Amino acid sequence: MIIFSLIAASLIAAQAIDYEMSAAEKKQTGISKLTDKEKAELQNWIDNHYTKRTEPLQQKTQDQGIIQENLKNGRYIRLSDGTLWSIHPQDTAVTQSWITPVEIIVSQSGDSAYPYKLTNSLTGSSVRAQKATSTN
Secondary structure (H helix, E strand, O other), X not given: OHHHHHHHHHHXXXXXXXXXXXXXXXXXXXXXXXXXHHHHHHHHHHHXXXXXXXXXXXXXXXEEXXXXXXXXXXXXXXXXOOOEEEEOHHXXXXXXXXXXOOEEEEXXXXXXXXXXXXXXXXXOOXXXXXXXXXXO
């Protein structure tokens, strides 16, 4: 009876990987080459070492908007979605010349103080920015 329970648990674990992953993901990760026993062992290892997310990671790493306002000589940019961005002081020389309406692409910058990068789709120029609540 114990052996039957272990076999059933292994099959369930192997099926979990098969169910959760697309065919492309299985091929990309090499899971498609594993036996059911190997899949079960991998699933058991994952279950014992990690907690499943309750919500998936957001795939979107970029947003877009149109410049609505260029404020205080390029120190602040307001986009069409209502977001207000404070521009890194060293980058305001670039934003001073940004005009409306131009599409802006918002992405991660890697700078902890100014964690976003605003890229002007017309000129290709980019600046470091942080979200702002007011222009004070």
